[in-house]
Amino acid sequence: MSEQGNSTLRTLRRLWPYVRPARARLAVVFAATMGAMLCGITIPLVVQRIIDGPITNHATDQLPLLIAGMTALGIGEAMLFYVRRRVVARPAAEVEARMRGDLYGHLQRLPVSFHDRWQSGQLLSRATNDLVTVRRWVAFGVVFIVVNTLVVLIGMSIIATLSFHLFLVALCCAAPLMVISYLFEAKFKVVARRAQDQAGDLTTTVEESVLGIRVLKAFGRGPELAKKFAAQARELRSTELAKVRILAALWAVLIALPEVSIAGQLAVGTIGIANGTMTIGTLVASVTVTAYLRWPVDSIGWLLAETNQTASAVERYVEVIDAPVTITSPAEPKSLPEQVTGHVRFEDVHFSFGDGKDVLAGVDLDVRPGETVALVGATGSGKTTLTALVPRLADVTGGRVTIDGVDVRDLDLAELRRVVGTAFEEPVLFSASVTENVALGAPDVGEDRVREALRVAKAEEFTEALPWGLDTRIGEQGMSLSGGQRQRLALARAVVGRPSVLVLDDPLSALDVHTEAEVEAALRRVLHGVTALVVAHRPSTVQLADRVAMLVDGRIAAVGTHRHLLHTNDEYRRLLSTMDEELIEEEVAS
Numbered sequence: 122m123s124e125q126g127n128s129t130l131r132t133l134r135r136l137w138p139y140v141r142p143a144r145a146r147l148a149v150v151f152a153a154t155m156g157a158m159l160c161g162i163t164i165p166l167v168v169q170r171i172i173d174g175p176i177t178n179h180a181t182d183q184l185p186l187l188i189a190g191m192t193a194l195g196i197g198e199a200m201l202f203y204v205r206r207r208v209v210a211r212p213a214a215e216v217e218a219r220m221r222g223d224l225y226g227h228l229q230r231l232p233v234s235f236h237d238r239w240q241s242g243q244l245l246s247r248a249t250n251d252l253v254t255v256r257r258w259v260a261f262g263v264v265f266i267v268v269n270t271l272v273v274l275i276g277m278s279i280i281a282t283l284s285f286h287l288f289l290v291a292l293c294c295a296a297p298l299m300v301i302s303y304l305f306e307a308k309f310k311v312v313a314r315r316a317q318d319q320a321g322d323l324t325t326t327v328e329e330s331v332l333g334i335r336v337l338k339a340f341g342r343g344p345e346l347a348k349k350f351a352a353q354a355r356e357l358r359s360t361e362l363a364k365v366r367i368l369a370a371l372w373a374v375l376i377a378l379p380e381v382s383i384a385g386q387l388a389v390g391t392i393g394i395a396n397g398t399m400t401i402g403t404l405v406a407s408v409t410v411t412a413y414l415r416w417p418v419d420s421i422g423w424l425l426a427e428t429n430q431t432a433s434a435v436e437r438y439v440e441v442i443d444a445p446v447t448i449t450s451p452a453e454p455k456s457l458p459e460q461v462t463g464h465v466r467f468e469d470v471h472f473s474f475g476d477g478k479d480v481l482a483g484v485d486l487d488v489r490p491g492e493t494v495a496l497v498g499a500t501g502s503g504k505t506t507l508t509a510l511v512p513r514l515a516d517v518t519g520g521r522v523t524i525d526g527v528d529v530r531d532l533d534l535a536e537l538r539r540v541v542g543t544a545f546e547e548p549v550l551f552s553a554s555v556t557e558n559v560a561l562g563a564p565d566v567g568e569d570r571v572r573e574a575l576r577v578a579k580a581e582e583f584t585e586a587l588p589w590g591l592d593t594r595i596g597e598q599g600m601s602l603s604g605g606q607r608q609r610l611a612l613a614r615a616v617v618g619r620p621s622v623l624v625l626d627d628p629l630s631a632l633d634v635h636t637e638a639e640v641e642a643a644l645r646r647v648l649h650g651v652t653a654l655v656v657a658h659r660p661s662t663v664q665l666a667d668r669v670a671m672l673v674d675g676r677i678a679a680v681g682t683h684r685h686l687l688h689t690n691d692e693y694r695r696l697l698s699t700m701d702e703e704l705i706e707e708e709v710a711s
């Protein structure tokens with residue numbers, strides 16, 4: 122078998138764990154399909170008996186039996202095809218569902234760094250289009266490629282037993298089929314993979330433009346993105362057309378070959394009948410078998426296409442499913458003390474995104490229990506990266522982060538994330554009720570705890586005023602809520618599990634003065650009694666903190682109270698001046 126064919130088989134073998142549980146029912150499908158095809162291909166032999174018997178001999182005594190046999194074969198074929206159709210749907214759908222479930226679970230376990238690298242449209246197309254291709258192949262492709270190949274072999278054997286000369290004619294037409302299929306497979310696989318990747322890119326563009334519709338409208342960039350979409354769609358169309366061209370050429374040959382075979386057999390058979398070396402029944406049976414083989418032969422082209430397309434789909438699937446889950450719970454996790462104080466320490470912490478550049482180059486920071494430390498630094502200085510290390514959204518590449526003296530990597534992930542509450546710069550909300558969105562922070566809490574969290578985050582009033590109160594389904598991305606409302610819901614989510622440590626990545630970002638005041642008030646309450654590390658882009662956030670840590674060149678350049686740093690540190694003053702000139706002047710004057 123060709124290298125290409127080998128790699129296709131190797132790839133398809135990855136389906137086995139998913140197909141295994143459905144193997145009994147798939148075996149029934151195979152048996153029913155094979156049985157149906159065998160019934161069909163046996164009918165010409167009965168025709169031969171009728172022609173060479175009752176018709177040639179003008180004797181009808183055997184006719185009822187032969188007609189009954191033929192009818193039984195026809196009914197058997199129909200019933201077995203019925204069984205195939207009835208049985209096949211469920212195992213194929215189960216294979217698809219299991220694969221999709223695994224993919225989804227794996228995507229959840231994969232680290233944030235994986236999702237940073239992969240376009241969501243590519244992941245989406247793998248979870249949808251590619252798995253539909255797999256289901257179709259399991260239900261249809263794999264069954265018929267095996268059954269039809271066997272039927273072609275059986276058909277050829279029948280022709281061989283009928284007449285060696287007719288068999289030679291049929292074989293001469295079958296040989297080019299093998300060569301063409303071989304050439305076709307290599308070519309089609311490349312184009313099929315390209316089409317699937319391009320479909321993924323197209324999905325990404327659609328997804329990005331839907332999610333970013335406000336930005337696109339605000340900046341009038343819709344037409345530009347439409348152009349990008351049209352270009353990608355054109356590219357995909359031309360790849361699809363290339364696929365069609367390859368298939369069309371193959372089909373032309375596959376359709377022509379049986380016709381040539383029938384013509385050749387009629388020529389050779391007629392000479393045989395004239396010479397008395399062949400019966401009419403033999404020729405009719407051979408031609409009928411060849412005609413019956415038309416569908417199995419014709420179908421081989423697109424079944425190979427489907428097989429290649431499925432191999433590409435599986436290849437794309439395993440690219441994701443084989444991606445290593447690098448952030449996991451240790452085999453023997455350590456425990457935190459019963460009363461967690463929330464003492465967070467960064468000890469000589471280094472971090473690199475794998476490009477050889479240290480974003481964090483030896484960070485030492487001690488956040489005492491119950492203290493709020495604001496993290497400031499120039500844009501791109503690594504503030505978000507530093508905060509991500511506490512709940513292990515990323516792992517340090519050097520040094521360690523500890524909570525109450527225990528390295529976060531030694532803790533069970535579920536326990537760590539129970540202890541550490543997180544809110545991000547972009548307060549993502551899901552298309553679910555207010556309660557469900559908040560309870561995402563601690564799934565096993567009851568409604569009273571959700572209400573308490575909403576109260577703390579100053580979100581109770583507006584959520585209760587929603588049409589169905591806390592049961593109101595808030596739109597995708599929380600679009601039906603204002604920025605300040607979304608921020609407060611994200612804060613409620615961060616505190617609902619009563620964490621000992623809070624990590625907040627710029628919770629006042631992109632708010633207007635009015636909503637900023639509301640969220641700030643919420644923050645004051647949220648921060649009370651927990652250890653908090655808060656990324657600050659605004660002087661107002663800085664003022665909420667007990668101390669401020671300034672990140673410069675991957676290290677903490679200064680730590681102290683806001684007032685102290687303001688009076689003693691030029692760089693801090695410079696940094697803050699980029700945030701709010703007026704506020705600094707007021708402070709310095711006082």
Ligand SMILES: Nc1ncnc2c1ncn2[C@@H]1O[C@H](COP(=O)(O)OP(=O)(O)OP(=O)(O)O)[C@@H](O)[C@H]1O
Pocket residue numbers: 234237474480498499500501502503504505506507
């Ligand atoms: N996934 C990534 N891969 C490679 N580099 C990254 C990645 N994410 C961030 N960086 C780089 O790491 C550096 C620190 O980024 P980070 O987001 O932590 O900065 P920040 O201080 O939070 O910035 P800002 O104040 O603008 O939010 C930046 O130079 C950024 O370009």
